[in-house]
Amino acid sequence: MALDPATVRRIAKLARIRVSDEEVARLQTELSGILGWIEQLNEVDVSGVAPLAGISHQRLPMREDEVTDGGRPDAILANAPARADHFFTVPKVVE
Amino acid sequence: MSLCDLSLAEVRDGLRRRDFTSVDITTACLDAIAELNPKLNAFVTVTGERALEQAAAADRRLAADEVAPLLGVPLAIKDLFCTAGVRTTAGSKILGPFVPPYESTVTANLLRDGAVFLGKANLDEFAMGSSNMTSAYGAVVNPWTRRGDNAQLVPGGSSGGSAAAVAARLAPGATATDTGGSIRQPASFCGIAGIKPTYGRCSRWGIVAFASSLDQAGPMGRTVRDCAIMLASMAGHDPKDSTSAEVPVPDFEAACERGVRGLRIGVPREYRSDAMAPEIEAMWQQGLTWLREQGATLVDVSLPHTKYALATYYIVAPAEASSNLARYDGVRFGLRREGADLQELYENTRAAGFGDEVRRRVLIGTYVLSAGYYDAYYLRAQKLRALILRDFTEAFTKVDALVTPTAPTAAFAMGEKMDDPVTMYLNDIFTVPANMAGIPGLSVPAGLDVSGLPLGLQVLGKPFDEETVFAVGGAIERSANFSTLPSLRAGALS
Numbered sequence: 001m002a003l004d005p006a007t008v009r010r011i012a013k014l015a016r017i018r019v020s021d022e023e024v025a026r027l028q029t030e031l032s033g034i035l036g037w038i039e040q041l042n043e044v045d046v047s048g049v050a051p052l053a054g055i056s057h058q059r060l061p062m063r064e065d066e067v068t069d070g071g072r073p074d075a076i077l078a079n080a081p082a083r084a085d086h087f088f089t090v091p092k093v094v095e
Numbered sequence: 096m097s098l099c100d101l102s103l104a105e106v107r108d109g110l111r112r113r114d115f116t117s118v119d120i121t122t123a124c125l126d127a128i129a130e131l132n133p134k135l136n137a138f139v140t141v142t143g144e145r146a147l148e149q150a151a152a153a154d155r156r157l158a159a160d161e162v163a164p165l166l167g168v169p170l171a172i173k174d175l176f177c178t179a180g181v182r183t184t185a186g187s188k189i190l191g192p193f194v195p196p197y198e199s200t201v202t203a204n205l206l207r208d209g210a211v212f213l214g215k216a217n218l219d220e221f222a223m224g225s226s227n228m229t230s231a232y233g234a235v236v237n238p239w240t241r242r243g244d245n246a247q248l249v250p251g252g253s254s255g256g257s258a259a260a261v262a263a264r265l266a267p268g269a270t271a272t273d274t275g276g277s278i279r280q281p282a283s284f285c286g287i288a289g290i291k292p293t294y295g296r297c298s299r300w301g302i303v304a305f306a307s308s309l310d311q312a313g314p315m316g317r318t319v320r321d322c323a324i325m326l327a328s329m330a331g332h333d334p335k336d337s338t339s340a341e342v343p344v345p346d347f348e349a350a351c352e353r354g355v356r357g358l359r360i361g362v363p364r365e366y367r368s369d370a371m372a373p374e375i376e377a378m379w380q381q382g383l384t385w386l387r388e389q390g391a392t393l394v395d396v397s398l399p400h401t402k403y404a405l406a407t408y409y410i411v412a413p414a415e416a417s418s419n420l421a422r423y424d425g426v427r428f429g430l431r432r433e434g435a436d437l438q439e440l441y442e443n444t445r446a447a448g449f450g451d452e453v454r455r456r457v458l459i460g461t462y463v464l465s466a467g468y469y470d471a472y473y474l475r476a477q478k479l480r481a482l483i484l485r486d487f488t489e490a491f492t493k494v495d496a497l498v499t500p501t502a503p504t505a506a507f508a509m510g511e512k513m514d515d516p517v518t519m520y521l522n523d524i525f526t527v528p529a530n531m532a533g534i535p536g537l538s539v540p541a542g543l544d545v546s547g548l549p550l551g552l553q554v555l556g557k558p559f560d561e562e563t564v565f566a567v568g569g570a571i572e573r574s575a576n577f578s579t580l581p582s583l584r585a586g587a588l589s
Binding site: 003007008011012014015016017018019027030031033034035037038040041042044046049050051052053054055056058060061063072075076078079080081082088090091092093 | 192193194196294295307308334337338340341400403406407409410417421424425426427428429430431433434435436437438439440441442443445446449454455457458459461462465472474475476477478479480481482484515516517532533558
């Protein structure tokens with residue numbers, strides 16, 4: 001399946017990655033190539049097959065709903081590219 | 096003979112006998128890294144000072160007759176494992192400034208058992224690649240070259256730095272991870288051993304996530320036994336990873352000596368193709384002959400959905416990656432590129448921080464999960480995955496293990512296979528099915544191709560039966576008696 005430029009831009013928007021016009025053209029070719037190759041899966045009859053999301057050898061474990069970690073704001077904020085006191089900062093989002 | 100030539104088992108035993116100290120072997124490794132890393136680029140970060148402190152501490156414990164499984168043994172750590180206080184990049188620009196405040200469970204287990212960390216090994220960006228060419232910190236060079244040809248070869252990927260470091264004898268062992276072949280394919284390309292254990296055997300906590308239902312940590316070493324020793328320390332249940340299995344860790348090292356008498360070894364007919372190089376086919380037949388001579392029975396088996404595993408993988412893995420990599424937003428950690436508003440900040444940060452291959456996979460993953468396409472791609476891939484698992488489950492009712500080639504070729508030159516992403520993806524054709532099914536897979540060096548490059552055989556086993564995998568791998572290793580060395584290595588005249 002060949003992707004059109006508008007679809008490439010829409011996916012890039014959903015993925016929050018800026019792409020230039022030049023890159024859109026290249027990505028169109030690359031992504032269409034990958035998706036075209038993937039289309040071989042359409043030849044397999046999968047009717048009646050239950051989907052498998054992952055390999056789990058056991059039931060997911062349950063535990064008490066209690067705090068097990070936390071209270072370390074300085075360690076967590078140490079990697080923040082921008083911060084003010086114990087907060088991460090971003091451009092203004094509410095007028 | 097220098098200390099760098101010793102296997103991990105020999106290092107461990109030599110330290111216990113006080114033949115040399117941990118500072119001696121750690122210094123030898125650091126000297127080898129100083130000499131060869133400028134050529135190989137196997138390490139992104141070398142933590143020499145910290146390593147020598149850890150080695151000195153290990154020597155004090157050894158002097159007090161303390162015994163721990165890896166006490167004083169130096170290791171390389173793939174730069175995908177978070178290490179407290181040591182920069183962890185995942186091979187990406189977006190994590191360039193990231194210094195984790197915590198230690199991954201696997202590396203914490205190794206430290207608990209006395210290991211010394213030499214530094215962080217290079218890798219494909221976010222472990223996405225089969226050549227180590229996608230690292231933001233430069234390509235890794237394979238220590239092997241073709242006979243009579245100086246062309247630089249790739250070490251494979253994504254654990255290319257770990258593989259090159261072990262093959263060139265910069266470290267006796269290394270941690271690695273495998274989502275679609277990232278331990279086994281570079282092991283094959285660099286003439287060393289490496290095992291991806293059963294999904295759930297090692298905790299994924301603190302490992303930078305790529306595709307969470309496929310990712311699994313494992314060791315790389317120059318011998319099967321070295322891998323067994325490391326895996327015993329890396330493995331074990333961890334409440335911090337809900338998919339970590341609550342099963343006992345057996346004596347993997349003892350299993351290496353078990354032999355294969357009475358074992359039934361499956362030979363999957365779908366792994367044979369006309370396109371396979373004659374020398375790979377010949378090595379495969381040789382490996383099977385060795386096993387038969389040692390008392391195993393060969394059984395022809397069928398895994399009918401093998402040919403669809405790779406295309407299935409290239410839906411499942413990018414889908415999970417696009418979700419996992421959503422966290423890199425320029426707000427809480429890592430790289431940030433400012434924008435006029437929050438949306439622009441996200442888009443600028445991710446455009447500047449992700450390389451081409453990562454971007455392609457995030458976009459493919461976003462597409463196959465998007466409204467209107469989910470059923471056609473992602474849901475269909477999940478059904479194919481169920482069929483792939485069923486193939487293995489049925490095969491393992493008839494056999495104890497499967498043996499196949501690890502990769503369709505030997506190491507290729509830098510710049511080859513770069514024209515089209517799908518050509519590069521085909522490298523993982525024999526390794527991806529084990530990740531889809533969650534089963535253990537080991538690569539062991541078995542021979543050389545016509546140009547003198549190493550080739551590996553892959554042993555696949557039942558879930559949580561790494562012991563049989565080690566037994567079969569050990570048997571192949573004994574018959575192969577693989578002793579050829581790469582041209583770039585510690586102590587070699589260059």
